[in-house]
Amino acid sequence: MTDFWRPVSAGVASVVAGVGVAELVSAFVVQNGSPVLTVGALVIDLAPPWLKEGVIAVFGTGDKAFLIVSLAVVVLVGAGVAGWLERKRPPLGRILIGIGGAVGVLAALTRSGSGIVDAVPSALAAVVAILLLGWLAGMLRGTEPSRVAPGGRVSRRRFVGATAATAAGGAIALVLGQVIAGGFRAATATRAAIRLPAAAKTAPPIPAGASFDIPGLSPIVTPNADFYRIDTALQIPGIAPQDWRLRITGMVEHEVELTFAQLLALPLEESTTTLTCVSNEVGGDLIGNATWLGYPIRHLLAKAKPSADADMVLSTSQDGWTASTPLPALTDERNAILAVGMNGQPLPLEHGYPVRMVVPGLYGYVSATKWVVSLEVTRFDRHTSYWTDRGWSERGPVKLSSRIDVPAAGRQVNSGTVAVAGVAWSQHVGVSAVQVRVDDGPWQAATLADAISPDTWRQWRFGWDATPGTHTLRVRATDANGLVQTAVERDVVPDGATGLHTIQVTVA
Template sequence: MRSFWRPAAAGVASVVAGVGAAELVSAFVVQDGSPVLVVGALVIDLTPAWLKDAVIGVFGTGDKAFLIVSLAVALVAGGALAGWLEALRPPVGRILIGLGGAIGVLAALTRAGSGLVNALPSALAAVAGILLLGWLVGLLRGTAPTRAAPRGSVSRRRFVSATATTAVAGALAAIAGQLVASGYRAASAARAAFRLPKPAVAAAPIPAAASFDIAGLSPIVTPNADFYRIDTALQIPGIQPQDWRLRITGMVEHEVKLTFAELLALPLEESTTTLTCVSNEVGGDLIGNATWLGYPVRHLLARAVPSADADMVLSRSQDGWTASTPLEALTDDRNAILAVGMNGQPLPLEHGYPVRMVVPGLYGYVSATKWVVELQVTRFDRVTSYWTDRGWSQRGPVKLSSRIDVPADGRTVQRGTVAVAGVAWSQHVGVSAVHVQIDDGPWQEATLADAISADTWRQWRFAWDAATGHHRIRVRATDAHGTVQTARVQDVVPDGATGLHTIDVTVS
């Protein structure tokens, strides 16, 4: 066991120190070159859609933390293996570290807008790891007794001290690099000092009858802290408001450039809109409703004058992520906006501060670009976006759906009148009815709360006279066009899940 753990410790210390040095250099030289983040982004890009959905299904919005922890475990395991191999068959361990660095270099070079400088931190991590591993394993060999030096030329205490110092120095460097590089902190301070301007057009007050007072029922407006977050950014872009710029390019007569100050000076409008992730399973919680403050995209596109042949707008995030939005969804009368506020507060950093897109009626993967910096007017047959390159459909209209919030699936309730309640949505169309089925009985109409608009979900409730036993409850919605929610089960790929949310309860 000693013949494994000592060289393994040397390998782990070498890798930690190499990555730590790279994180520190990344902080001062190229802040988007962090080896951990670029490799993590590559993993996200290469992971098949079904596995992404499975991870999201298990970890929800903690998927990124899971990925970071997994990468850290992989680094430690890889370092241990490299150390053991180096002691057993030199220079195999150093070659292994070099291969790890090559993966980091490749990951950095494949990021949008990257150059050779972006690969520098990963290259440094490999070089430092290789040199340190050679040194530490050399010290380890010096502790072994020989005929010339029966007690070894190097004390074991020196080896242990060198290994521990290397590991601690690397960890501290990594922490310092993250602290220095984090524009997040600066952006957070700027956001804290920012005060939203008053809207030129205020949102209509949400009627009291739009919400039922039922414990466990989703609130009609989702608090910012509870709003779902699904994106590909491992590190939230720290954009200072004074540095933010939006460009409208592509198939337009006039390119448009806009600063944050110029955006705020425009007549901003409030609107309440429900956003939904295409990865939301039937009955899932990747959906939220908020009141947004922003400026209509259609007015900015009118300045640019799109070509008559254009049919799509490719929006680009600060971190290179892209979404392909049908041009008509940004030029019709819906409240498609560049949002700066959410529920009366500046956008949270994780939800796109300082500016994001909000487009009613479309899943987020084709519309809800956070940290947006460019709108490229183009065509679907010329350009593809991040998720369409990975097998998802080009156009992502939100599907009619409904969910049971209470009682929770698997719960036991008391016999008698039981409140069954939830939400239903068909963004930019509206919900006209909700029906509930108990076991295999007839569909019975539920009571709808008042609608805020066609772009938001609606609460519903049903008074169930519950008899003792085990029961199955289903829900389905009908939209404003008279379309009834389908019972056909479909996975989230390629354009959203379908089916009826069903729960099982026990009545005692």
């Protein structure tokens, strides 16, 4: 058994050291050059939509942590295999590591806006790991089965010590690289020093009757720390405000360029808007409501003067992600904005700092570009975006839906009057009614909280006279146009899930 684990440990130690050195170099040289993160980003790009949706359905906003852990496991297993191969059939182990390094280089070079320097960390990781594996494998071949031998042979203790030191050094370098990179991002972002200007146009006050005091019911405004996050960025782009630029190009009479300072000097407006992810399943929690501060995109587009036959704006994130937004959604009177603030604070880094898009009524995959740096006015028949290239629909209007928050599914409650409550939404249309059905009984009207605007969700509540036993609760909403939420169940692909949120509750 030791004949197996010694070469495996040599492979793992070599690769850990290589990755650690690469992470340390990446922290100083290439902010987004981490081999693990660049390969992870490539995996996200290449993974089929059904796999991405499955991961999101199981892990929710923990999808990135799951991917990173999975990649780490794959790398460690591959490293062990490389060590074993190097012991049995040299130089196959070093060749395998070289292939892994080539994948990292490819991942780095295929990222948007990348250059040759972005491939340096992955290439360095492979070189260091290959050299160390050759050294440790040679040391391993120089050991004797049971004891130190004369003639310059190497003891087992020396091999074990060298392997442990290699792994420990790599681990220290990896952690140090992450710490330095985190400090660099925080230093360059300087978010803490940002002081947002007062809004030239404040959001209407949230009515006192917009929120019910029911434990477990989602708050009418989602705290920043609890707001869902779904994107493709494994490493949050660190953009210094003084370096941020937005360019409006394409089918326009006049190209427009805007700096962060110029954006803050414009008359900014507040608005409360609910955002929803297209991956949100019926009853899911990939939805949140916040008060945003920003500048209406329609004013900037008016300055650029789009061509009469343009029908789409392709927005691009600093990390290369793209979204295709229908041009009318950015030029009509809805408050589609370049947002700089969220709930009275500068945008959190993970939510798009320093600038993101917020567009009422559209799922985020076609509108809510974080870390936005360009808007290209174009046509749907000329350009596609990240998710439409992967089978999702072009336009993505948010679908009418509702959710039961309390009681929680599977919860046991006492008989008598039980508060059933939740939220309903039909962004940019508004909700006019919510109904609840108990078992196979009739649909009964719930009480709606006051509306903030058509662009936000509404809370609702229903007093249920609960009797002992197991019961099924369903909810449906009606929008401001009289459309009743459909009971037809459809998957999130290609343009959002449909169906009625249904839970079972046991009454004691």
